[in-house]
Amino acid sequence: MQNEEFWMSWLFENFDLVASLTLNHAALSFTPIFLGFVIALVLGWTANRWLLFRSWIIAGGSILYTIPSLPLFVILPYLLGTRITDERNIIVALTIYALAILIRTVADAFAAVPTDAIEASRAIGYSSWNRFWHVEFPLAGPVLLAGLRVVSASTIALVSVGAIIGSANLGYLFTNGKQRDFLDMILIGIGASFLIALVFDIVLVLLGRVLMPWNKRTSLITNGRRILSTKGA
Amino acid sequence: MAFLLELTLYLLPTSRFARLARKVGADMIEFQNVTKRFPDGSFAVKDFSLVVPSRKVTVFVGSSGAGKTTLLRMINRMVNPTSGKVLIDGEDVAELDPVALRRKIGYVLQATGLLPHRRIIDNVSSVPRLNGVPKKKAREDALTLLDTVGLDRSLADRYPDQLSGGQQQRVGVARALASDPNIMLMDEPFGAVDPIVRLELQEEINRLQRELHKTMVFVTHNIDEAFAIADQVVILKSGGEIAQVGTPEEILSKPVDDFVSTFIGADKGKRTLHLKQGEDGVTVIVDDEGRPAGILGDAE
Ligand SMILES: Nc1ncnc2c1ncn2[C@@H]1O[C@H](COP(=O)(O)OP(=O)(O)OP(=O)(O)O)[C@@H](O)[C@H]1O
Ligand SMILES: [Mg+2]
Numbered sequence: 001m002q003n004e005e006f007w008m009s010w011l012f013e014n015f016d017l018v019a020s021l022t023l024n025h026a027a028l029s030f031t032p033i034f035l036g037f038v039i040a041l042v043l044g045w046t047a048n049r050w051l052l053f054r055s056w057i058i059a060g061g062s063i064l065y066t067i068p069s070l071p072l073f074v075i076l077p078y079l080l081g082t083r084i085t086d087e088r089n090i091i092v093a094l095t096i097y098a099l100a101i102l103i104r105t106v107a108d109a110f111a112a113v114p115t116d117a118i119e120a121s122r123a124i125g126y127s128s129w130n131r132f133w134h135v136e137f138p139l140a141g142p143v144l145l146a147g148l149r150v151v152s153a154s155t156i157a158l159v160s161v162g163a164i165i166g167s168a169n170l171g172y173l174f175t176n177g178k179q180r181d182f183l184d185m186i187l188i189g190i191g192a193s194f195l196i197a198l199v200f201d202i203v204l205v206l207l208g209r210v211l212m213p214w215n216k217r218t219s220l221i222t223n224g225r226r227i228l229s230t231k232g233a
Numbered sequence: 234m235a236f237l238l239e240l241t242l243y244l245l246p247t248s249r250f251a252r253l254a255r256k257v258g259a260d261m262i263e264f265q266n267v268t269k270r271f272p273d274g275s276f277a278v279k280d281f282s283l284v285v286p287s288r289k290v291t292v293f294v295g296s297s298g299a300g301k302t303t304l305l306r307m308i309n310r311m312v313n314p315t316s317g318k319v320l321i322d323g324e325d326v327a328e329l330d331p332v333a334l335r336r337k338i339g340y341v342l343q344a345t346g347l348l349p350h351r352r353i354i355d356n357v358s359s360v361p362r363l364n365g366v367p368k369k370k371a372r373e374d375a376l377t378l379l380d381t382v383g384l385d386r387s388l389a390d391r392y393p394d395q396l397s398g399g400q401q402q403r404v405g406v407a408r409a410l411a412s413d414p415n416i417m418l419m420d421e422p423f424g425a426v427d428p429i430v431r432l433e434l435q436e437e438i439n440r441l442q443r444e445l446h447k448t449m450v451f452v453t454h455n456i457d458e459a460f461a462i463a464d465q466v467v468i469l470k471s472g473g474e475i476a477q478v479g480t481p482e483e484i485l486s487k488p489v490d491d492f493v494s495t496f497i498g499a500d501k502g503k504r505t506l507h508l509k510q511g512e513d514g515v516t517v518i519v520d521d522e523g524r525p526a527g528i529l530g531d532a533e
Contacts, residue, residue, distance in 0.1 A: 120346025123311055124360055124408070125336030134359075138350050214350045214392050 007184035025169035036098025044106025061103030090162035105147030109140035260415040260448040261287040267317035277303040278473030290449040294459040295469030301452040339409030339417040347393040354389040360412040378407040399430035
């Protein structure tokens, strides 16, 4: 009971800190999700368009995913010429992971676009450019969205690792809480991180509803689960 | 008189002349020794030559694999011939930009080919939108087109999967008409609907053609359908080999060989077809029970 009051008063006193860590955490998560998605879109579409590249690109994605995160954070400053505390290292590292997760999903999403629709749009005079924006991209949308939701959650979780190189995000609450053996701080960090993930997910789902009104299957929970389970299979 | 016309044409800038010619409406399609050979060495079409007359309905009929779709798709460059040429008003389509060419030709596909993520109204207005027609205007035109093909305007905001098969086919026809093309290609557009709806849709095509006068190339493997809508029937054997070309009347009265006789079912005595003069100067084909099997020629 007393414990509960204690973490509440701690949160109250340190609200500004937690809020700024949360905002920075969210901002740090957004960029890799966005960049990873855009790059995966290009690569995944290419993999699907030129089957020759498909196995290479997908294998490349899988290899990226096996890079352990800790050494990556250490090596990146040398590769990029950045200072070790530079947040750009985190962004690049997380973009790589986002990319690794998304490439396959994107390739599958484009492969699942009904060939009927593609053929028909070609036959009535859509150029490749028009076809991509007006046919392939929207029809791949539901699967792309499902993939984005997974990546959003995993990126938000991974950002905390950046705290070990001094990034001011919710990971700080974990490392600091651990050092001070202050469990509540860790729990507050987890709570805030969960909150960000929830907000991102809701935004993604709402975006999906607005942009894909024909698709009635996007629900808050099932879509993320579905893609996770197919990934394992 | 002829001299005056020639002089006028001479004085007109060529581009305007070309446009005029298009308006006046040649839109004749000509296949010249067209062959399509696939990498595996098989021939879909072998040395095919045919003139598709302007502003008439030409129907390719033949059994599955005869090369009908391949022939159709060579007109809008969805398939490029291995050798030979396809000409539209004397112009080799191989020299035209495929995207621009396809936007000028209406195409109704076998499996409707509607875009599942777009409302009916947006499906119908796709090509005008690509051509830069403002959204509002394109949508208004699309509503008018729904009237034209006999669809209720209340369907405009639905998605394709909320329509019946027959309704979807009509949307496909409306979409093909949207850019007011002079040439319409229709690949078994009514293959997936029940016989009654099919008859209705054939009637609809005849009605549209009486109003719009397109150069129409229609593919089917149903000979009754061919007779119901064609000005010119082209009966194909495999490899796009022409068994017979002619008006429905000619083919019915003088099948050139056993293949054609068998194909039109005349040999089976299953049905004897007669021609009957109907109202509005329409010649109706009726079977021996007096049921109409089709309509001959133009209304005028
Ligand atoms: N890409 C391809 N590669 C090899 N052969 C092909 C290809 N496309 C079509 N063919 C062959 O060409 C022949 C003609 O095909 P086409 O689609 O034109 O027939 P069709 O008359 O339209 O048949 P259906 O009535 O079944 O639609 C067929 O034997 C088909 O197998
Ligand atoms: Mg076919």
